[in-house]
Amino acid sequence: MAVTEEKELLRVEQLCINFKTEDGGHIQAVKQLNLTIKEGETLALVGESGCGKSVTSLSLMRLIPKNAGFTEGKIIFEGKDLNRVSEREMRSIRGNSMSMIFQEPMTSLNPVHKIGKQIGEVIYLHSSLSKAQIREKSIEMLKKVGIPRAEKIMDEYPHQLSGGMRQRVMIAMAMACTPKLLIADEPTTALDVTIQAQILELMNELKKDFQTAILLITHDLGVVAEMADRVMVMYYGQIVEQADVRTLLKSPKHPYTIGLLNSVPDMDDESDKPLVPIMGNVPNLGVIQAGCPFYARCPQAFQKCHLENPPLFKLGEQLVRCWLYESQEVIA
Amino acid sequence: MPSYLLKRLLTMGITLIGVSLLVFMMLHLIPGDPVRYILGDFATPESIAELESRLGLDKPLPMQYLHYMAGVIQGDLGTSYVTGYAVMEEIANRFPITAQLAVYSILFGSVFGILIGIIAAMKQNTILDQLVMVISLIGISAPSFWIALFLILLFAYHLGFFPISGYKGFYSLILPSITLGLGTAGNIARMTRSSMLEVIKQDYIRTAQAKGANLYRLIFQHSLQNAMIPVTTLIGLQFGALMAGAVVTETVFALPGMGSLIVSAIATRDIPTVQGLILFMAFLFIVVNLLVDLIYTKLDPRIRYE
Missing domain, CATH: 3.40.50.300 (P-loop containing nucleotide triphosphate hydrolases)
Incomplete structure (x- = not known):
C-alpha cells in the first residue's frame, strides 16, 4: 500500500x-x-x-x-x-x-434505542433526507457492513446483538x-x-x-x-x-x-x-x-x-x- | 407476559391477606373499646354485651377475622360503627378527592423534581446545583403540616389566591398538592440528579456526542430515558409516602378525603372503617407499583417479564 x-x-x-x-x-x-x-x-x-x-x-x-x-x-x-x-x-x-468508533461495542450503543434509530440519527443530523430515505440509507449502510437481515436488525435493540455485530453497527453509523x-x-x-x-x-x-x-x-x-x-x-x-x-x-x-x-x-x-x-x-x-x-x-x-x-x-x-x-x- | 401478570396478581392477593392480618391484630391490640366508645361511660353491662354480640365482637378473634375476610372477598368491607354506612360506600365517597390529590401531587413532584434534577446535574458543582440540592432537602425534611400552614398563610390568607380550607373543586386542591408534592419533588430531584450524572458518563453518550448531537439531544434523547429507570421506582415508592402524607394534609386543609376519614375513624375506634381504608390504600400501593414494573419494560427494552 x-x-x-x-x-x-x-x-x-x-x-x-x-x-x-x-x-x-x-x-x-x-x-x-x-x-x-x-x-x-x-x-x-x-x-x-x-x-x-x-x-x-x-x-x-x-x-x-x-x-x-x-x-x-x-x-x-x-x-x-x-x-x-x-x-x-x-x-x-x-x-x-470526521467520525469515530470506540473500543467497547457493548456499551457504545444506547441500550434503550433501536438500531435503526441510532443509525438514522447521524444521517438525520447531517442531511435533509426524509424519514423514509433515512431508513433506506440506514438499511443500505447495515448491508454494507455485512449485517445479514438488515431490515430486521433495524427494529432490534443493541442487547439483542453480539459484540461483533454491535461493532459493525458502530462502523455503519460512523460511515453513514x-x-x-x-x-x-x-x-x-x-x-x-x-x-x-x-x-x-x-x-x-x-x-x-x-x-x-x-x-x-x-x-x-x-x-x-x-x-x-x-x-x-x-x-x-x-x-x-x-x-x-x-x-x-x-x-x-x-x-x-x-x-x-x-x-x-x-x-x-x-x-x-x-x-x-x-x-x-x-x-x-x-x-x-x-x-x-x-x-x-x-x-x-x-x-x-x-x-x-x-x-x-x-x-x-x-x-x-x-x-x-x-x-x-x-x-x- | 400473561403468566407474569398472573403471578403478580397472586402475590398481590397474598400481600393483601398479610396486610389485613396485621391491621386486624393491631386494631385489637390498641387500647380502647369501640363498644364503650359508642355507648358512652354510663352503659349497662347488658347493653354492652348486646352490642358486642350484634357487632360480632364476642366471638373469638380468628372467627372474627375469617368472618371479616369472607366479606372482603365479596366486596363487603363491613359497616362503620359510627355512621352506620357501608365502609365501601364511605371509601367511594372519599376516594375521588384523595385520588385527585395524589395524582396532582405526583405530577407536580415528578415534573418539578425531574426538571430541577436535570438542571442540577447539568450544572454540577455550581451555585445552581447547590441551590437545587438545598431546596430539595428542605422539601424532604420540612414537615408537611408546617409547609401547609406556611402556604396557607402566604397564598391563601395574605394574597388570597386560594381558599384557606375545604373542598371547592380543583382550585382548592392546588395548595394541598404542592404541600404533598414538595417532599416527593425533593426526593425525585436528588435521584434524577445522581442518575443523570451516572448516565452522562456512559460510553453511549460519548457516541451520541461523536455523532454530532447537541446538548438538548444528549439530555432528552439519549440520557433521560436511561436515567428515568431508578426514578420511576422512586415515584412508585413515593406513592406510599403520599398516602401517609395525605392523612396530615387533608386534615390541615379540611379536605373530605380518605386521609381525614382515617384520622377520625381511628379517634372513634371505628374499626371496620380503619381496616377497610388501610386495606384499600395497600391495594392502591400495590397496583401503582405493579404499573411501575410494567412501565420499566417501556423504558428499558432489556427488561422482559416471563
Missing part, C-alpha cells in the same frame, strides 16, 4: 493536552504532538495504555470535557483549525466529515455520512480474534469504497501490520518514532519500538525462545523528569538520556526520539 502524493487532510501542530488535577494544577498527557494524515491514508497510533493515544483521538473530535482539561496547539482539518471553530460548527463536523476521516480507537480490542479479522477486513474495504482516511489507535502490532500505511509510536505523551509501516516493522530504531516488537509472539518462529517483555511501567504523568521518559526502562540508556529529553532525529523518512541517533538531523 504505497502512499502516493495525496492531499493533506489533517495536520496537528504542537498539540498539548492538559488535565486538571485535584490540587488545582494540571498534568500534561500529550506533549507537543505533531501529526499529519493524508486523504485516504491509514495512520496508526501505537503505544501502551496511558501513553496518551486515546486522549489524542478524543481531542481531535474536541470531546474532552471542558471541566476535565484543555488543549493547546492547532488541529487543522480540511483547512479549519478545530480548536478555534464554534461548538455549532464542531457538531456539524462530528459524525459527518461518508466521513473524510474515521478515528478508530482500539476497534477490535474487545472482540474475539476471528471477529477481529472480519472487522479489520471490513474497515479496509470501506476505506477503499469511501476513500476515507483512518486514524487507528491500537496497541496491537498485528493490527498495525494489517491496516496501517504509516505508524507513529507514542510513549509518555509524545511521539518517539514515526515511519511507514514497512520500515517500522522491518527496522525499528527506538529502543521502545524494538521492545514492543520483541514482546509480540512470532507464530512462524519454530524455536522456543521466550518473549522479551519491556521491564517496568510507563512513568506516572504527574512526575516531572528531566531526561528521556523511557530512560528507566531502556536497555541502551546512557548518561545523557538521564539528563535531557531527546528531540526527534531524522533518519531518512524515519523520525526517532532517541539520543542514540544524535548525529542525525534534528526535526523538533
Whole structure:
C-alpha cells in the first residue's frame, strides 16, 4: 500500500493536552504532538495504555470535557483549525466529515434505542433526507457492513446483538455520512480474534469504497501490520518514532519500538525462545523528569538520556526520539 | 407476559391477606373499646354485651377475622360503627378527592423534581446545583403540616389566591398538592440528579456526542430515558409516602378525603372503617407499583417479564 502524493487532510501542530488535577494544577498527557494524515491514508497510533493515544483521538473530535482539561496547539482539518471553530460548527463536523468508533461495542450503543434509530440519527443530523430515505440509507449502510437481515436488525435493540455485530453497527453509523476521516480507537480490542479479522477486513474495504482516511489507535502490532500505511509510536505523551509501516516493522530504531516488537509472539518462529517483555511501567504523568521518559526502562540508556529529553532525529523518512541517533538531523 | 401478570396478581392477593392480618391484630391490640366508645361511660353491662354480640365482637378473634375476610372477598368491607354506612360506600365517597390529590401531587413532584434534577446535574458543582440540592432537602425534611400552614398563610390568607380550607373543586386542591408534592419533588430531584450524572458518563453518550448531537439531544434523547429507570421506582415508592402524607394534609386543609376519614375513624375506634381504608390504600400501593414494573419494560427494552 504505497502512499502516493495525496492531499493533506489533517495536520496537528504542537498539540498539548492538559488535565486538571485535584490540587488545582494540571498534568500534561500529550506533549507537543505533531501529526499529519493524508486523504485516504491509514495512520496508526501505537503505544501502551496511558501513553496518551486515546486522549489524542478524543481531542481531535474536541470531546474532552471542558471541566476535565484543555488543549493547546492547532488541529487543522480540511483547512479549519478545530480548536478555534464554534461548538455549532464542531457538531456539524462530528459524525459527518470526521467520525469515530470506540473500543467497547457493548456499551457504545444506547441500550434503550433501536438500531435503526441510532443509525438514522447521524444521517438525520447531517442531511435533509426524509424519514423514509433515512431508513433506506440506514438499511443500505447495515448491508454494507455485512449485517445479514438488515431490515430486521433495524427494529432490534443493541442487547439483542453480539459484540461483533454491535461493532459493525458502530462502523455503519460512523460511515453513514461518508466521513473524510474515521478515528478508530482500539476497534477490535474487545472482540474475539476471528471477529477481529472480519472487522479489520471490513474497515479496509470501506476505506477503499469511501476513500476515507483512518486514524487507528491500537496497541496491537498485528493490527498495525494489517491496516496501517504509516505508524507513529507514542510513549509518555509524545511521539518517539514515526515511519511507514514497512520500515517500522522491518527496522525499528527506538529502543521502545524494538521492545514492543520483541514482546509480540512470532507464530512462524519454530524455536522456543521466550518473549522479551519491556521491564517496568510507563512513568506516572504527574512526575516531572528531566531526561528521556523511557530512560528507566531502556536497555541502551546512557548518561545523557538521564539528563535531557531527546528531540526527534531524522533518519531518512524515519523520525526517532532517541539520543542514540544524535548525529542525525534534528526535526523538533 | 400473561403468566407474569398472573403471578403478580397472586402475590398481590397474598400481600393483601398479610396486610389485613396485621391491621386486624393491631386494631385489637390498641387500647380502647369501640363498644364503650359508642355507648358512652354510663352503659349497662347488658347493653354492652348486646352490642358486642350484634357487632360480632364476642366471638373469638380468628372467627372474627375469617368472618371479616369472607366479606372482603365479596366486596363487603363491613359497616362503620359510627355512621352506620357501608365502609365501601364511605371509601367511594372519599376516594375521588384523595385520588385527585395524589395524582396532582405526583405530577407536580415528578415534573418539578425531574426538571430541577436535570438542571442540577447539568450544572454540577455550581451555585445552581447547590441551590437545587438545598431546596430539595428542605422539601424532604420540612414537615408537611408546617409547609401547609406556611402556604396557607402566604397564598391563601395574605394574597388570597386560594381558599384557606375545604373542598371547592380543583382550585382548592392546588395548595394541598404542592404541600404533598414538595417532599416527593425533593426526593425525585436528588435521584434524577445522581442518575443523570451516572448516565452522562456512559460510553453511549460519548457516541451520541461523536455523532454530532447537541446538548438538548444528549439530555432528552439519549440520557433521560436511561436515567428515568431508578426514578420511576422512586415515584412508585413515593406513592406510599403520599398516602401517609395525605392523612396530615387533608386534615390541615379540611379536605373530605380518605386521609381525614382515617384520622377520625381511628379517634372513634371505628374499626371496620380503619381496616377497610388501610386495606384499600395497600391495594392502591400495590397496583401503582405493579404499573411501575410494567412501565420499566417501556423504558428499558432489556427488561422482559416471563
